[in-house]
Amino acid sequence: QVQLVQSGADVKKPGASVKVSCKASGYSFISYGINWVRQAPGQGLEWMGWISAFNGNRKYAQKVQGRITMTTDTSTSTAHMELRSLRSDDTAVYYCAKGTFDQALYFDYWGQGTLVTVSS
Amino acid sequence: NFMLTQPHSVSESPGKTVTISCTRSSGSIASNYVQWYQQRPGSSPTTVIYEDNHRASGVPDRFSGSIDSSSNSAALTISGLKTEDEADYFCQSYDNTNVVFGGGTKLTVL
Numbered sequence: 468q469v470q471l472v473q474s475g476a477d478v479k480k481p482g483a484s485v486k487v488s489c490k491a492s493g494y495s496f497i498s499y500g501i502n503w504v505r506q507a508p509g510q511g512l513e514w515m516g517w518i519s520a521f522n523g524n525r526k527y528a529q530k531v532q533g534r535i536t537m538t539t540d541t542s543t544s545t546a547h548m549e550l551r552s553l554r555s556d557d558t559a560v561y562y563c564a565k566g567t568f569d570q571a572l573y574f575d576y577w578g579q580g581t582l583v584t585v586s587s
Numbered sequence: 588n589f590m591l592t593q594p595h596s597v598s599e600s601p602g603k604t605v606t607i608s609c610t611r612s613s614g615s616i617a618s619n620y621v622q623w624y625q626q627r628p629g630s631s632p633t634t635v636i637y638e639d640n641h642r643a644s645g646v647p648d649r650f651s652g653s654i655d656s657s658s659n660s661a662a663l664t665i666s667g668l669k670t671e672d673e674a675d676y677f678c679q680s681y682d683n684t685n686v687v688f689g690g691g692t693k694l695t696v697l
Binding site for chain 1: 631634643679684687688
């Protein structure tokens with residue numbers, strides 16, 4: 468069965484960087500894209516970007532453009548999301564979500580989420 | 588960029604039918620697929636409906652999705668409500684450069 472297993476919770480100081488990983492199993496990793504979505508405490512869902520596991524093409528949300536980098540490692544079927552220059556309003560649960568096909572901007576399976584807390 | 592507007596909350600009794608709306612602010616609702624995600628408290632979202640009206644794997648046929656071009660909106664209908672359906676529901680769509688989520692609707696089954 469499809470599984471997306473994310474790295475554990477992290478606490479960072481303002482200005483630092485965080486890298487969240489998402490290990491996929493149960494499907495052909497290179498055949499589908501991975502999206503990243505975050506959810507601030509008590510708030511709704513916010514899309515951060517998409518990466519193709521096939522060729523590494525990316526799209527980033529305008530709000531985080533310049534501070535975010537998404538990568539994939541096909542040898543380990545793992546996607547990574549790095550967010551830099553962290554601010555307090557980056558505190559959120561970060562989810563990876565598998566696209567329904569490579570370039571799909573909608574999702575069929577989600578990871579369990581990674582809480583990132585930004586606090587001095 | 589467009590927005591997707593959902594009611595903040597809806598409530599209905601077990602066994603009844605409820606419909607949650609999702610209205611697109613600009614551009615046609617039919618121009619890009621609409622998805623619906625369910626999120627129970629403390630859990631990650633799960634996919635309920637994709638491509639307007641296709642049920643995700645394992646989703647019971649009590650759940651259905653539709654779009655209405657006349658009102659430029661999508662709808663999630665849940666029939667035969669069960670207490671386990673109590674959750675937040677988010678609609679989602681996209682354009683060439685962006686993915687947009689609705690603000691979410693809290694469904695209470697009482």
